[in-house]
Amino acid sequence: MRAFIGIDLGSTTTKAVVLDENMDVLGRGITNSRANYDTACKVAKYEALLAARFTLLQRGLASVVAAESRLEDFLGSLERSFRLGQFVEQLDDLEETCLDKAKGDRFKGREAAIAEAIRLIFVALRADAPALFARDARRKSDFFRDLAGSRFMAVGQETAKAANLSYDMLLNLYDKAIIEVENRPPSGEIKDKLLRALARLIDVSPELADLVAEVSDPVRAALDIPAEEVAVVGTGYGRVTLPFSKEHIRSEILCHGLGAHMMYPGTRTVLDIGGQDTKAIQVDDQGIVENFQMNDRCAAGCGRYLGYIADEMNMGVHELGPLAMQATRSVRINSTCTVFAGAELRDRLALGEKREDIIAGLHRAIILRAMSIISRSGGVRDQFTFTGGVAKNEAAVKELRQLIIANYGDVVININPDSIYTGALGAAAFARRAVAN
């Protein structure tokens, strides 16, 4: 497997895409960005290569397992088993690190109580884990930091009360530990881990044993195909600090333009709303950037804005869209300042407005800002493609559709479930080109 990899180091998430020689996407991976850029890239790449393995598995097994649904089911179970294993491993690491942090003068005399509390919390966390990775389970996020964090806080509050310890202190231990844990790069070979996951799978789902036996050889064959990382190109907000040389770095504008063009060759206008920037890009029929505009130094109205709101309401980011969809009207919100979003929210709640209506208003505010940036870059031309993390948010998409149609008439609007990977896809294409030329 010759792999051409694009990595998009964003302000909130880091994405990787693996292409093969024919420019086919083999795998995509994502993780939260973090202080250690190197790790963020490694994790994203690791995830993308993992996904690529699954693509290879699927190709290898297609001839062996005739029923498509059965194959899907098997691969899905395998992936969940893999993720659960990884999650538990990281939980173990986190627990150990927490205990390690609970030493020193500040904790004098309370060590035993703290250790016990931590143990209890992690017992609960581990007990929860399988449910998180059950079939069709809804997760608040896919990142370890968010998953472990939200459970830790929920369980921690009660545990602290019961043990008569300060909750702030327990939270602080978690904060101290998580930054270390998440900055440790993933260890171990994908292949070995997958094999272990396969073994576990039989333990939990004995009914799959036949199938597993049946596919064992093609699985091994697929896992044995060596992965050769031919070229890696980096882009994104953090690109200047990427551990790559200058020739292996492209501006995120070019990558997004090219990525969108690859997904939808008819694209002329691209809107990307990421964590802290919003870009509107005009491309020609070759995917070459003709014009672009970005938000200026203010981060108002970008993805992080939704993050702050979600935090304020104690929800996951991906739950905001569905909530806003329940609105019956939308409250007019003028300020999209991220930092004051919470204050504004409280203000409106105090005035008796309904939560869903306010949230709908906040989404509209974000999209209005994006509309201005689009308009500044030259308006919307057919076809229009919406990319970036916020494209996953149905309420944002709904407002955008409405406004695009109202202002630019009937244009094709493309939104891809994988749109968050657009920049990385463009980067991967540049990687492929670099080798071709």
Add this chain to the structure above:
Amino acid sequence: MSTPVTEIITVTEIIARCQALFDDLNFTYAREWKAAVPGRIVVGYMPFYVPRELIHAAGGLPLGVLGGGEQLEVIQGDAYYQSYICRIPRSTIELGVTNRLDFVDAMLFPSICDVIRNLSGMWKIMFPKVRSRYFDVPQNFSDGVGGTFYIHELTELREMLAEASGRAVTDAAIRASIALYNENRALVREVYAFRARQPWKAPSAEVYLLMRAGMVLAVEEHSRMLREYLDAAAAADRPRRDNSRVVVTGAFCEQPPLNLIKSIELSGCYIVDDDFMLVNRWEQSDVSLDGDPVANLAQAYLHNSANTSAKYEPDPAQKGLYLVAAVKRTRAEGVIFASPSFCDPALLERPMLQRVLAAHDIPFIAFKYAENSGQMQPIREQAGTFADSIKLWSTP
């Protein structure tokens, strides 16, 4: 006045009418006014001084275009302006590109600042079919120099209007218009004086809406409305609150959101004078009706017009005294500088005015706003602190 008893109109009704005019971003009134009689023209102008008499004399409706306020969603307008430029030009462009001003025959851009000045050129590029004119006024106030220049400018404007309306703008018509506007200005001054006497009877948000109506209504109709309001407000029974009295200044162009005006009052301040929509009371006493009407307009501009930061003050000793005079006249206890963010004329003037106030021991506070500001908390906080200190320190 002999208003029959059956026709007594309440404050609520008048203000509801004004609010409806204020909310109507499609300018239905002006559209209907124009459609009612063939040959009528509508001439838009940006907030500030323009000689409305000439427009009226040409059979036109002067239509104040005061931006989009807080309700307009600015989508395309933002594409034309950087974040560090005030809001009013972008919402005005939005009004233009969304065809809300498509019935306007000519646009005037008064000489107030570089932003409006450049907007006049943008209008020429974006709406080539509309007559648009940058309306310059002299900063030299001697009759032979600035006066002569200004009479020329007025004459050019007069010609443009005649061309637009297809009829000559006669001296007699101008004189008749001056008379109507003299009457209107007198009524406006009366409303202001009434509020300064009994601010609890004429809440600032009401007076504001009433004056705003004057920017879009025919002058005759507005004068009638002012008269009705004066009667109705005097008759209304409204409680008097323990508020302090303030003059608001700096808001002569981009308008604050109505909520801001309400917030100032809610947090304990009665506004007893302001500089919202100065064009309503630009000439400070009647413009003469004798002789050459254009020369009279020029005279009034040079020697008897409102003071504001867009006008040069030739006499350093006089700088800012108009504000002190306003405070004295209305017995205000302080001044609130409320200016649009990024408004160069207001913000550059501010420190000079503040020093004059300080020299006269007049307390003041200052804040900035945008026409679509949503957060009133900081405003309430500052106006409230101002009012608190009067509440706590006044002697019973």
Add this chain to the structure above:
Amino acid sequence: MTRTAGIDVGTGAVKTVIFETDGAATNWLIKRVDRVRQRDPYQLATETYHTALEELGMRHGDLDYVATTGEGESLSFHTGHFYSMTTHARGAIYLDPEARGALDVGALHGRAIRMDGRGKVLSYKMTSQCASGSGQFLENISRYLGIAQDEIGALSKQGTSPEKVSGICAVLAETDVINMVSRGISAANILRGIHSSMADRLAKLIKTIGSVDGVVLMTGGLAHDEGLVAAMQEAMRQEKVQWPVRNHPDSIYAGAIGAALWGAFRHEKLAREEALEQAA
């Protein structure tokens, strides 16, 4: 004898105090601070107020004036509301009789206030909308770095080569900080950098309010951050401002104290006016 409560409803925390005053003598009966933490601040304020009353064995009717400040304008059971600058000025003088300036730094705001000896606000300046110099920002960062609130001060003081944060914006500043971590800057230097950037801005704020005839007392939640206090003192030295800046163990209550004391003042004034009216 006048009994009054002061309730300071903030975005970060609700502060409640109850006072008993008799002429010039004041007796501070109780103090409470509750972090809002995603709860309804009004409900929180109501609850805290009632538990405080209970603890003192009092009922709502026993109080002569319940004064709110901060964002408490629409708290249903209050007698009157005073705005934050009014109350912080008064509270600062109560805590530190030499105070003629107050620097209130809370969850989302910073304000510098100059007052006279009676607590009358003479001038003030507030930070503009952008919020990187606020408690919320510091809290987010320290959580990110895994540092507990009580560790911040000491750690920051250990910083030897502070790294300044550029941003006006808290969001971008957070990214700045993550960048710093990635460059291996120590937590101590990062915190010290944030403190000194904040202090720079706050010192400039103080300079704009004119010459303070006494001490500037830091009030609000961040007055308890020794790292910020130290940075503040340093910044004032660098800006060559003579007025000493200090804090007080009860600084966070300044707003609530001011509200309670102004409540008493107003109550007495109103009573006098009523007496005057009755006499007439």
Add this chain to the structure above:
Amino acid sequence: MTPPAAVIKDTSMLKQKEMISGNYRKLETAVADGRKVAATFVPGNLNELIMCFDMLNNLPEINAIQNGLRKKTGAYIMEAEKRGHSEDVCTYVKADLGMIAKGNIGPDGQKLPDPDLLLLSYTGCFTFMKWFELLREHYKCETAMLHVPYQGDGRISKNMISYVVKQLREEVIPKLERVSGVKFDIDRLRENLARSARAEEDFVWVLESAKARPSPIDAYFGGVYYIGPIFTAFRGTEDATLYYRLLRAEIAERLAAGQGPVTPAGDMPAERYRLVVEGPPNWTSFRDFWKMFYEDGAVVVASTYTKVGGLYDQGFRHDPDHPLESLAEYCLGCYTNRNLPSRVDLIEQYMEEYQADGLLINSIKSCNSFSAGQLLVLREIERRTGKPGAFIESDLVDPRYFSPANIKNRLESYFQMIDQRRGGGKSVPARAA
């Protein structure tokens, strides 16, 4: 507009440096020498007239620029803001007021004299008027106001000329006579104007040399040096005439040799992109800003900033035969006094005549006069020429508003975009997994 030390060491440059420091020296000793000082602005300055009264000329904008290049303005701006000026307003004003508040020490480190007259020739920007009202409040000296009307319809009318001439006669000249104690002599003015016209001729030749490929000059980063004498205290002097003669000879040599512009890093290697730039430069990071261009082979072949103090390349010359009228026409014709449609036409003309690859707008936060409407200018130019445009934002002398990473990002993308467009590029649709 002296360059930071050791940038360009040509004879003309040395000459200019000597002229500028000479002027500062004269200002420093003005009081001792008993010379009267007029403060005035660059756009629409009446240098030839001021010279008739033996007065010295102190330009606050130039002080702000010089202080900006020396990175002193950050502190001055803070000082002005501390004294109640809004963070929103023009930083030239604040840099000037801050400098005065901190003791009025000029860029050369010597105390500047208080002006005897504020000559407010108010051209192309309302801020000037407020600026001098503020200075008047401080110095309490005489102020002469020359109101120059705006070319709202894109033309200079007779009414405008006679208004300006009348003000010169009745307001400005009498005040100059009174303050200086020198009687106005129109023949002296004629001589000065004749010298101006000669320098203007050479200056225009230099600007137009950029039509060649490669261009021997950078008409923006280099251009700001070339405009120095003619835009400031030297127009109408013998020195200025000489400077432009020297400069022209030097450029002629480079042109003949097929050389590109001189940059702080020596000769520019190869010309890759030819740009027209609209808007003033940033001064606090001038060198870093310039570097982002020459490093990538980008040359500015025409700029509008070099027209703020007069549009000589459009044929205007000071005219000794109509002295006051020609001063009026000069003031009325400065770049920012032209309406937006004329500005667009001018830029379009530059794009064509100088065969540019695109238009870059450096939008300045301080300056509404330039900035309000620039996004429409960009759009119009793109529409009319089909060439790509780019938009960056910075400020004149406020270091807080120069974000190198941001600007670099945009420039880089812009240059890559021009390249890609030239190269065509191949279509690469992907197949989804």
